[in-house]
Amino acid sequence: MKKTEGDVHAQSRSPLFRSNRRSDASDPLKMIWRRGFVRLVFVCAISLVFLILFALLFHLWTCHSSVAFFSALCRKDSRVLVVLDSLGLAPKPLHRCPIPVANDPNSVIIPEETPDIIPKSLSYVEIDGNENKNGNSFPLFGGNQSWAQREESFKLKNKMKVHCGFIKGGGGEMLGKDKKYVQKCKFVVASGIFDGYDIPQQPSNISPRSKKLFCFLMVVDEISLNFMKENVSVKVDKNGGKWVGIWRIVLLKNLPFDEPRRNGKVPKILTHRLFPQARYSIWIDGKMELIVDPLLILERYLWRGKNTFAVAQHKHHRSIYEEGDAIKRRKRYARPLIDLHMKIYYYEGMRPWSPSKGTLSDVPEGAVIIREHTLLTNLFSCLWFNEVNLFTPRDQLSFGYVVHRLGTSFRFFMFPNCEYNSLFILHRHVREHSSKVEWVKSLEEFEGGESGLKESKGGLGLWRSYPNDLSGVKLPRVVRSSPAG
Numbered sequence: 414m415k416k417t418e419g420d421v422h423a424q425s426r427s428p429l430f431r432s433n434r435r436s437d438a439s440d441p442l443k444m445i446w447r448r449g450f451v452r453l454v455f456v457c458a459i460s461l462v463f464l465i466l467f468a469l470l471f472h473l474w475t476c477h478s479s480v481a482f483f484s485a486l487c488r489k490d491s492r493v494l495v496v497l498d499s500l501g502l503a504p505k506p507l508h509r510c511p512i513p514v515a516n517d518p519n520s521v522i523i524p525e526e527t528p529d530i531i532p533k534s535l536s537y538v539e540i541d542g543n544e545n546k547n548g549n550s551f552p553l554f555g556g557n558q559s560w561a562q563r564e565e566s567f568k569l570k571n572k573m574k575v576h577c578g579f580i581k582g583g584g585g586e587m588l589g590k591d592k593k594y595v596q597k598c599k600f601v602v603a604s605g606i607f608d609g610y611d612i613p614q615q616p617s618n619i620s621p622r623s624k625k626l627f628c629f630l631m632v633v634d635e636i637s638l639n640f641m642k643e644n645v646s647v648k649v650d651k652n653g654g655k656w657v658g659i660w661r662i663v664l665l666k667n668l669p670f671d672e673p674r675r676n677g678k679v680p681k682i683l684t685h686r687l688f689p690q691a692r693y694s695i696w697i698d699g700k701m702e703l704i705v706d707p708l709l710i711l712e713r714y715l716w717r718g719k720n721t722f723a724v725a726q727h728k729h730h731r732s733i734y735e736e737g738d739a740i741k742r743r744k745r746y747a748r749p750l751i752d753l754h755m756k757i758y759y760y761e762g763m764r765p766w767s768p769s770k771g772t773l774s775d776v777p778e779g780a781v782i783i784r785e786h787t788l789l790t791n792l793f794s795c796l797w798f799n800e801v802n803l804f805t806p807r808d809q810l811s812f813g814y815v816v817h818r819l820g821t822s823f824r825f826f827m828f829p830n831c832e833y834n835s836l837f838i839l840h841r842h843v844r845e846h847s848s849k850v851e852w853v854k855s856l857e858e859f860e861g862g863e864s865g866l867k868e869s870k871g872g873l874g875l876w877r878s879y880p881n882d883l884s885g886v887k888l889p890r891v892v893r894s895s896p897a898g
C-alpha cells in the first residue's frame with residue numbers, strides 16, 4: 414500500500430523519527446573523531462620509524478665521516494653495525510680509506526719496550542726425540558709434536574718451552590753471511606718469495622730515517638733467486654750479500670717442506686726465529702709494494718694504542734668455517750683435509766664467530782702482520798705456526814683458533830680492511846701457484862704411494878690418529894656473508 418503525503422508528514426512528527434535524525438546528525442562527528450585518532454596514531458608511528466631511521470643513518474654516517482669529532486662517536490664493533498651488516502643494510506666498506514698516520518716520520522717517538530708479564534721465559538724445542546715414535550726416520554722442521562705436547566703448549570706459564578720450527582737437521586738454514594747481516598736488524602720489514610712466483614717490489618714513500626732504521630729483508634729459495642737473476646738486477650756487496658734495490662736477499666737453504674706455500678709460512682709467521690735480534694717487524698707478502706713509511710705504520714698500529722700485535726680484518730669472512738668453505742669452493746686445498754681440520758677445531762670448542770667473542774673477526778688478512786717481538790707475541794707466533802705445520806697450510810684458519818685457545822691473555826689490534834688496502838699496491842703473481850692436492854675431492858685419492866699427493870714433511874697431524882672420536886662431529890652450517898667470499 415502506498416503511503417499518502419499525510420502519512421509521511423505524520424511520521425516526520427513522531428518522536429522516534431526525531432531521535433533517528435539526531436543520531437544521524439551525530440554520526441559524522443564520531444566518524445571524524447575516529448578517523449582523526451587513527452591518523453594521529455599513524456603519524457606517530459611514522460614519526461617513530463623516521464626517528465629510528467635517522468638515528469641509524471647518523472650512526473652509520475659517523476662511522477664513515479672524515480670529520481674527526483663525528484668519527485670518534487662511532488664504535489665500529491658496535492652491535493648496531495653488526496646487526497645492520499647481518500641484514501645487509503650497512504653500507505659496503507670502502508676498498509681503500511685514509512690511514513690516520515702521523516704527519517712526519519721524524520717526529521715519531523719510539524717508546525720503551527713492552528714489559529713481559531707472561532710468559533717471562535720462552536725457549537724452543539731444538540732436538541725432537543719423537544721421530545721414531547711417529548714413524549719418521551728423519552728430523553722434521555716443525556718437529557713431531559705429540560697431541561699432549563700441543564695441548565700443554567696452550568697453557569700459559571711463567572716459564573715455557575714449545576715447538577717453534579727449526580728442529581736441528583730439519584732444514585730452513587741461512588747462509589753465514591746472511592746470519593751475520595741480520596744480527597744488526599732491530600727494526601725489520603720482511604717479505605718472502607718461493608718457487609719463483611713473484612719478483613721483489615720496491616717500497617715507496619720511505620723516509621731517510623726509516624731507510625737507516627729498518628732492514629728490508631726478502632727471504633727466498635734457490636728457484637726464486639735464480640729467477641730474479643734472470644729478470645731483475647741483483648747486486649752483490651763487498652761482503653757477498655745480494656740486493657734487489659732496497660731489499661737484502663736472505664737465502665733459505667734445505668727447504669723445510671715439499672709445498673711452496675708451506676715454506677712461505679716460515680718467514681711470515683716465524684719472523685722472530687729467523688731474525689732473533691729484531692725488536693719490531695712488519696711482514697708483507699711478496700707480491701705487495703709497500704707505499705707507507707714503516708715507522709708511521711708502527712706508530713699507527715702499535716704504539717698509538719699500546720698494542721704488540723696488529724693484523725687487518727678479512728674483507729669478507731668472520732668465521733673460520735666460512736673461510737674454510739671458501740677455500741674448498743676456490744680449490745685452494747684438498748676439500749676432505751679442510752673438513753678434517755675444521756672438525757678437529759669444532760670438537761675442541763672453536764665456535765663460529767659472533768659479537769659475543771669480543772673480537773671483530775676470527776679471520777685476518779694475513780698478508781700484512783705488524784708485531785713487537787715480546788715473549789707473548791713470539792709464543793703466539795710459535796703456536797700459530799705449529800697449527801699450520803700440523804694441519805693445512807691455510808694460516809687464516811689457524812689464527813682464530815690460537816686466539817681462542819689463549820683467551821683474553823692475548824690482545825691484538827684488528828684494523829679495518831680499507832686501511833689494509835691503503836698500505837700497499839698489489840701486483841699480480843708472475844705465475845699462479847697450483848698443485849694437484851688443491852683439486853682433491855676425497856680421501857681415496859690419497860691412497861697409494863704413487864699418487865704423490867700426500868705431503869711428507871707437513872700436515873702430518875691430518876694423517877695421525879686423533880685421540881678422540883670425530884665421527885659424530887657435524888660442522889656448523891655456513892651462510893655466505895658475501896657473494897665474493
